[in-house]
Amino acid sequence: MNEIKIAVLGSEGVGKSALIVRFLTRRFIGEYASSSECIYRKRLSVDGRQINLELYDPCSQSCEGKSTLNNQIHWADGFVVVYDISDRSSFLTAKAIVHLIREPHLGTAKRDVDSFIFLVGNKQDLCHMREVRCDEGQCLAAEFHCQFYELSAADHYQEVALIFFKMVQNASLGSKAKERRRRPSGSKSMVKLINNVFGKRRKSV
């Protein structure tokens, strides 16, 4: 059984939890608890192989047990780096994160050869408020050898699912015999995910 670890990174409010919840439950809820970092687990069958997927959703706000970006980078096999197309500062943060992931000093070969980065411009449904052009995302992705997607967690279940499946597929091809490193604290099952979505502090759209 393969284990694939994917970190979903990006600045506060870009829709990291929305993307993960959309993938895991097919639903866009619109309000997500964000007071703690967590890992969601899912078992998948990809190309006939059983995969134990772990999805890391960091806490952007200050909270106990917060892992550093460096730890997140060392933990993950692949990265979904998210920005909000209607928020230029989130694009700059995404750029900094991608840069950091590609930094040679952070890495071992795992970072340079095996790591996969998908750059995702979320909230495409807010294109009337767009601050980041699509070609800017494409250029950044090309510069850092990432795959690029622009979508809306609110509107596009199929695209969201495709991103995670592709990432798992890529990472599973490159993940054989990888050493396991420190993992961020916190862990949530699907039951806790549901509680998390429905039961905690709410944020409005």
Ligand SMILES: Nc1nc2c(ncn2[C@@H]2O[C@H](COP(=O)(O)OP(=O)(O)OP(=O)(O)O)[C@@H](O)[C@H]2O)c(=O)[nH]1
């Ligand atoms: N219009 C629109 N809103 C979205 C979309 N994705 C997420 N949102 C909204 O953006 C807000 C933030 O979403 P979250 O998923 O909590 O963002 P996050 O990146 O996990 O935020 P933190 O946990 O604070 O880091 C919520 O109000 C979501 O409903 C989208 O595709 N379109």
